[in-house]
Amino acid sequence: MDYKITCPHCGKTIDLQKLDLAKDEHIKAFINQEVKEKLEASQLKLKAEYNDLLIIKAKEQEENLRLKITNEFHEKEKEFHKQLSALSQLNIHFQETQKTHQADLANERKNYTELMQTFNNLKDTLTDSLQKNFDYRYEQATKEYHDKVNQLNEQIRILTNVKNKGNQSEKDFADFLTNQFEQYGDVIERVNPGKNGADIVHQVKISNHKFEEIYYEIKDVDTFQTNYITKFIQDINNRNLQFGAIIARNIPAEWRNNGEYIKEIDNNPGLFVCTFEAARVLFILLRKLVLETEKIKITNQQEYDLKTEIYQKINSPEFRALFKKINELLTDANKKLTTLNNTFIKTYGELLAINSDIESNILNLIASLKLN
Numbered sequence: 001m002d003y004k005i006t007c008p009h010c011g012k013t014i015d016l017q018k019l020d021l022a023k024d025e026h027i028k029a030f031i032n033q034e035v036k037e038k039l040e041a042s043q044l045k046l047k048a049e050y051n052d053l054l055i056i057k058a059k060e061q062e063e064n065l066r067l068k069i070t071n072e073f074h075e076k077e078k079e080f081h082k083q084l085s086a087l088s089q090l091n092i093h094f095q096e097t098q099k100t101h102q103a104d105l106a107n108e109r110k111n112y113t114e115l116m117q118t119f120n121n122l123k124d125t126l127t128d129s130l131q132k133n134f135d136y137r138y139e140q141a142t143k144e145y146h147d148k149v150n151q152l153n154e155q156i157r158i159l160t161n162v163k164n165k166g167n168q169s170e171k172d173f174a175d176f177l178t179n180q181f182e183q184y185g186d187v188i189e190r191v192n193p194g195k196n197g198a199d200i201v202h203q204v205k206i207s208n209h210k211f212e213e214i215y216y217e218i219k220d221v222d223t224f225q226t227n228y229i230t231k232f233i234q235d236i237n238n239r240n241l242q243f244g245a246i247i248a249r250n251i252p253a254e255w256r257n258n259g260e261y262i263k264e265i266d267n268n269p270g271l272f273v274c275t276f277e278a279a280r281v282l283f284i285l286l287r288k289l290v291l292e293t294e295k296i297k298i299t300n301q302q303e304y305d306l307k308t309e310i311y312q313k314i315n316s317p318e319f320r321a322l323f324k325k326i327n328e329l330l331t332d333a334n335k336k337l338t339t340l341n342n343t344f345i346k347t348y349g350e351l352l353a354i355n356s357d358i359e360s361n362i363l364n365l366i367a368s369l370k371l372n
Contacts, residue, residue, distance in 0.1 A: 169218050169247075169249070169276070170190060170199040170200060171190070173199075173216070173218065173247065174188055174190045174200050177200065180283070180284070181202070181287065186203060186204055186205050186287075187202075187203040187205075187211065188201075188202055188203075189203070199216060199217055199218040200216040200218065201213055201214070201216070202216065202283070202287070204290045204291070206294050212242075212243070213241050214241075214286050214287070215236055215239060215241050215243070215244035216244060216246075216247055217232055217235070217244075217245075217247070218247050219247065219249065220249045221248070221249065221250065222249075223250065224248050224250050224251050224252055228246055228248075229246065229265060229273065232246050232271070233265065233268060233271065236268075242293075243270045243271070243289065244270070244272075244286075245271065245272040245273065245282055245286065246272075246273045246274075247274060247275075247276065247279045247282075248273060248274070248275060248276070249276050251263075251273065251275055259327045259330075259331040261274060261275045261277065261326065261327050261330040261331070262274040262275075262278045262281075262285075262326055262327060270289070272286070278327075278330060
């Protein structure tokens with residue numbers, strides 16, 4: 001029997017009877033080649049399967065990411081529509097409020113016109129009544145006159161002041177401070193409406209890089225409360241300041257009766273309470289006090305009690321004379337107004353003359369003081 005075969009790879013004739021599988025190099029090479037081909041085929045198959053698996057995983061991740069982005073977009077879209085709806089409701093509320101305000105203002109103007117007509121009619125009636133029965137008609141007509149004038153003044157106050165009560169007074173005083181002292185490098189700051197604390201901070205320029213603050217709180221109220229002073233002192237101490245004032249439209253009757261339109265706060269030199277009428281003079285006095293105190297700091301190098309120095313400066317003849325002059329001026333003006341209110345005023349001429357006199361005297365007093 002023939003035990004010879006031909007190698008399919010190299011074409012060599014192999015005698016199987018003489019073949020030593022363990023030693024024959026040709027057989028080893030053949031087997032190694034077969035193993036190598038099998039391994040390569042297996043690797044290609046595994047690689048293809050792995051690539052297919054990666055593609056599947058990538059598609060799954062892509063789908064998950066797409067779903068996540070889609071969900072986030074829908075959530076953002078819902079939030080946007082929610083905010084848009086809230087904004088729309090706010091706009092509707094604003095429009096309704098504006099309409100209500102305009103209607104109220106129109107009604108106030110109508111009331112004002114009617115009261116003016118009533119006032120004019122009353123003057124005509126008073127003229128006729130005085131001619132017919134002076135004694136009796138005079139007393140009755142005067143009472144009616146004052147009642148109507150008080151109503152008219154109340155309407156005028158509502159129309160001109162109430163809508164801007166507090167803020168308008170604050171703005172007027174801030175404008176005055178700015179016009180008077182900005183030219184010297186001072187800084188006037190109005191506190192934001194609604195924020196707790198002072199209404200105006202006056203920073204007095206001492207040098208290029210140094211300022212001293214004066215703290216003003218505006219109280220445009222009908223009744224002055226004593227706790228305003230306690231709270232004001234706390235605010236001053238919290239800010240570590242030495243100078244400030246409460247500017248009040250109304251002060252206690254006892255103060256007015258004593259002629260104290262500018263009043264020092266007890267045991268707190270450098271702190272004051274004053275009326276609206278005296279505010280502009282106090283602004284100048286306090287600034288002058290700041291500058292005078294600063295001179296003491298510069299010239300006095302040793303340790304000293306600043307509050308004591310301020311107290312001594314306030315009680316100096318110069319400042320005492322100014323306080324006395326201001327309070328006497330305002331007391332005299334108010335006496336004249338009280339006298340006129342107790343008599344019949346045919347026109348507003350006398351009242352306007354008194355107001356003009358007050359304004360002129362205050363301006364003259366301001367002009368007499370040095371601003372720097």
